[in-house]
Amino acid sequence: MTPDAEFGYELLVCRYAELAWHPGDGPRPVIVSRQLGTRERRWDTVVIEVDPAAFAARRAFGDRAIGSDLLHVVRNAPAEWAWYRDALPDPGYPWRYVREAIHRAADRNLIETRRNGNRIQTRRKRPYPDWVRRIVAVENKPDLDRSAADRLADQLSHDVETSLADEAWLATETTGDRIERALLREMPVEVGVLATDFSDGVDGASGDVAWHPSDLSPAGGDRDPDAETRRLEIAERAYGKGWRSFHDTMRPDCRHFELRREGRALVPNCAAKSTLPTARECSGSCPQFSPEPPQWRTRGWPIGGGPGKGIQWLLDRRRERERDGISGDDAVGRGGAGGDRGSAEPDRDA
Ligand code: SF4
Secondary structure, rough: OHHHHHHHHHHHHHHHHHHHHOOOOOOOOOOEEEEEOOOEEEEEEHHHHOOOOHHHHHHOOOOOOOOOHHHHHHHHHHOOEEEEEHHHHOOOOOOOHHHHHHHHHOOOOOOOEEEEEEEEEEEOOOOOOEEEEEEEEEEOOOOOOOHHHHHHHHHHHHHHOOOOOOOOEEEOOOOOOOOOOOHHHHOOOEEEEEEOOOEEOOOOOOOEEEEEOOOOOOOOOOHHHHHHHHHHHHHHHHHHHHOHHHHHHHHEEEOEEEEEEEEEEEEEEEEEOEOOOOOOOOOOOOOOEEOOOOOHHHOOOOOHHHHHHHHHHHHHHHHHHHHHHHOOOOOOOOOOOOOOOOOOOOOOOO
């Protein structure tokens, strides 16, 4: 399978996880994202299992991710007015950065601030909830050959050792064939194996557990505070980004860019190349890039800006709808354009 196909496979795994998580133990509410992790290790697909009530409380802080510096002030903001240096734990870096983060947090309506003389006081608007239950890392390798298995075994061993994730999986494609057992035996035994068959697109039943994973969380469940902070940063980034943000690094404003339906998933498609383009090739330097003509922007697309903007809007709404579904804010009739750039049919199933 080519790298292009691996990118497409990753998107299908993300959609599968959104529809069918947990593959072994039955439905759990999740936020799914991709290409997240730490400086040392980036995971293909990241599944954040959430507490629905706490997740609803998290949504009150808005749809954007709360970055690490803002998390420090938001999580520790006091219930009553206090000078920020009295209220917040020592950050381990200069206080002037904390002061600057406090102002940004207040600008985003995450906390309150006021001045008392020349001192800045802060107060929380609401408690930051404990919304993350578990973090699951999935490595995607549709074609598992010997060299890929060796590389993955090393990466997954790292995940098992660091136990930053609570669970780790390898997702691989079967398309009806038996998975190569000898290669799977190379994987750490703690890692689950998900055998997928997306030949008819994604639905809630296109994955089978070929090997059950072990719980990677430390005995007793306690991680050191640094690890907990890093996990929360990953979860926040997943919350803000989701997995449909591929449009941020591609060119939906190219006249050839469209969305293609793969079962219950929508994936990018290049009409000029009749393929699913990678973010690298779908860029302004693509030889076939052709900006959509200005007159397309007057054809009554869902919002101003033409079909490219319509695609971005549609994908953002899909992300929002998934969040709504977890927090109980699901609203009927939010659908926008359908499975290609030419349709404006409401569609709640992709
Ligand atoms: S022609 Fe190039 S820029 Fe346009 S959609 Fe295809 S890959 Fe992307």
